[in-house]
Amino acid sequence: MxxxxxxxxxxxxxxxxxxxxxxxxxxxxxxxxxxxxxxxxxxxxxxxxxxxxxxxxxxxxxxxxxxxxxxxxxxxxxxxxxxxxxxxxxxxxxxxxxxxxxxxxxxxxxxxxxxxxxxxxxxxxxxxxxxxxxxxxxxxPMSDHTDIGAQVSVSEPTVHEGGGEADIALVDCGAKGSIISSLTERGADVHVFPYDVTPEQVADVDPDVLFVSNGPGDPENFVAAQAVVDAFAGELPIAGICLGQQIVASALGGTTEKMSFGHRGVNQPVQDLRTDRVVMTTQNHGYTVADTGPLEVTQVNVNDDTVEGLDSEELDVITRQYHPEANPGPHDSLSFFDDVLALADDRQPIAAN
Structure with missing residues (x-):
């Protein structure tokens, strides 16, 4: 050799x-x-x-x-x-x-x-x-990769049909395929947009939920995705996973920070603060939410108390730092996708501009 x-x-x-x-x-x-x-x-x-x-x-x-x-x-x-x-x-x-x-x-x-x-x-x-x-x-440094979204995102909008139960506008910042399949398996049609999508492009499909995906790099470099979240906050239910949680928090007035070595594996324990239940999760991230802004911390990492879940009933926001879809890993938190579809059921019409 x-x-x-x-x-x-x-x-x-x-x-x-x-x-x-x-x-x-x-x-x-x-x-x-x-x-x-x-x-x-x-x-x-x-x-x-x-x-x-x-x-x-x-x-x-x-x-x-x-x-x-x-x-x-x-x-x-x-x-x-x-x-x-x-x-x-x-x-x-x-x-x-x-x-x-x-x-x-x-x-x-x-x-x-x-x-x-x-x-x-x-x-x-x-x-x-x-x-x-x-x-x-x-x-x-990872923060210097300002164009990293272009490496991992779709270049043109695509649609993954799941039965028409709901329309999900997914901002692709580097989405894992199993996130999309977890939504389509529950009957949702997923409209996948590039990481630099505009609010106007999202509004054109009249979605029931705005979903921000996982992805690589510094969340502060995903300026367009933050702008989309800001544009629809309070008017459209919003969900996010991993980088998506960081982008949503940043867009709503929170802050993020780089971790020393991050969380990467399939055995990260997460505690739900409302039920005290602990589940094992799959994770892959090097940044975390430091200041949550108007969002409520609902889940934390048992090992280091970092933010694992954010919710807001007022804004119809639900995000998770870990990967509920796993692949690989435990399926303890797959119900997150049911919660996302429940947001779609509760959706109110977008106010006219």
Whole structure:
């Protein structure tokens, strides 16, 4: 096998085994999920990041496209203790560098102690540690990726029919496919709009609910999505997941902040403050809501008290920081999508301008 090197912002360069060749850079993060590598590797929320798997063996049940959350691999590169040939060949076909035979425990510990950091990876023939360092030094902070929405969003509006029970206007900031299917399976028609959609385009379909999806990067860079939320707040029910929660909170007067290493995995405990019930959730985010503005905190993370759920009866808003659709992960919170459809049932006509 050919050489590979991983350069970290803390000054270390780790040697690894190349499984899929290439040179790239990104923010180094990790997921604690034991399964679901196909879903994780196709999750648009990993755009511009280098994904490390903490579970040691990745690929032990093959690669099946029906599990994909998008049309392509989304992280800039993948790191594992051991990658099977199936996964390595898939990543090579996608031109995504992949390495293994590295101590992923050391990488995960470094990210937990020092936070998500810039990373450079080179894999293949004739690569050097200096090549990896050069890639790392060219890595931009996530907040500097101001156009990241364009990388993961649809370019033109599309419609996914589910039976006409409700019309959902979904702002695609990097939506997982299972979010859309969770809505269509409940009878909703989902009108998917690009991340830079205008309020006028949304109004043209006269939706019952405005839904802001998950996605990568800094929520403050999704200015158009915030403008859409602001335009319809108080007139149209609004829902959001992950980045969507952050965008909704920001649009309504709240603030967000970057976390040290984020939440990425399928075993994050979330407590509902109204019922005291704790459910296990799937998460993938590096930012969180700091100031909730007019929205009520209804759910928190048991581990660190970060905001996991926001509601407003007055504004007809319901958002979740975690992924109720899971894929991979527990299905404890699938009822969120029933709550979204209930918002549609209660919808009042949009006031005339």
């Amino acid at each position: 050919s050489n590979a090197y991983i350069a970290l912002a803390d000054g270390r360069v780790l040697e690894a085994r190349a499984r899929a060749p290439g040179r790239t850079r990104g923010e180094l993060v990790f997921t604690t999920a034991y399964t679901g590598y196909e879903e994780s590797l196709t999750d648009p929320s990993y755009a511009e990041q280098v994904l490390t798997f903490s579970y040691p063996l990745i690929g032990n049940y093959g690669v099946r496209s029906e599990r994909f959350e998008s049309d392509s691999v989304q992280p800039r590169a993948a790191i594992a203790r051991e990658l099977t040939d199936d996964v390595a060949e898939w990543l090579a076909t996608e031109d995504v560098p992949a390495v293994d035979h590295v101590d992923t425990r050391e990488i995960v510990t470094s990210v937990r102690e020092e936070g998500a950091m810039a990373c450079g990876i080179v894999a293949g023939e004739d690569v050097t540690p200096e090549d990896a360092v050069a890639e790392m030094e060219a890595c931009k």
